[in-house]
Amino acid sequence: MKTNKVVILRHGESEFNKLNLFCGWHDAPLTDKGLEDASKIAVAGLRQHQMQFDVIYTSLLQRAHQTVDVIRENLKYHDVPVIYDWRLNERHYGNLTGFNKRQVANKYGEEKVQIWRRSFDVLPPEITPDNPYYAKIRNNPKFKDIPKDKFPDTESLKTLMLRAIPLWEQEIMPKVLNGQRVLVVAHGTVVRALMKYIENISDDDIMKVNIPNSVPCVFEYDLSSGQRMGNIQYLADADYVKKETEKVAAIGN
Ligand SMILES: O=C(O)[C@H](O)COP(=O)(O)O
DSSP, rough: EEEEEEEEEEEEOOOHHHBHHHHHHHHTBBBBHHHIIIIIIIHHHHHHHHHOOOOEOOOSHHHHHHHHHHHHHHTTTSSOEEEOGGGGGGOGGGGTTBBHHHHHHHHHHHHHHHHHHHHHSSSOOOOOSSSSSSSHTOOOGTTTTTTGEEEEEEEEOHHHHHHHHHHHIIIIHHHTTTOEEEEEEEEEHHHHHHHHHHHHHOOOOGGOOOOOOTEEEEEEEEETTOOOEEEEEEOOOOHHHHHHHHHHSSSSO
């Protein structure tokens, strides 16, 4: 039986992850720890499982690019082409962008914050011009080619899926089923979106899914039927994955 694997990875810890701030489309860089984990966790996992790639897909955001760079540098993937696509950007966090998750929970309640963070279709309030990150995001030159009518002011997992799944179905999956080895380096909500779609996870169950930084997730396909095989494989120590997943699920301090 001929099979092929596709790997999906969330970037390393960003400055906003560290400060526990809603980030979304704000272009925060990785922290030193984020850079280190990209190599110690992501690269180590890929290397240990002898993963090779023909093409890498990523978003327009630097935290994903820096993660890609660490992988390319360490695994000598300089010849592997990188495709940058806005449809892999993190979900736009609306007017929550830039605010501390704990402080927002103290103001609106934990339940409300978890609905904003993890529900399938509840949109955070739209970003308004008085938000300190509004102009930075709107004027980010990297976003200049995004169609005006597609540029979001807030997004839920559902609306993110409306942009990310067509890319997966029309560009990424045909390559995977053609035998190309694809690595996707993206963001927490993008990984949740792809997982929901691939694994057919219900709108309720996806609320419990949290994605740790820097841990490669592997999905295997049977090339003759195009069907998914087996379970998701995480290329990191199980205790590490559990600990990091719990950290992401929590609202933090
Ligand atoms: O955009 C962000 O703040 C993070 O990348 C994801 O945050 P979350 O885990 O709170 O959705």
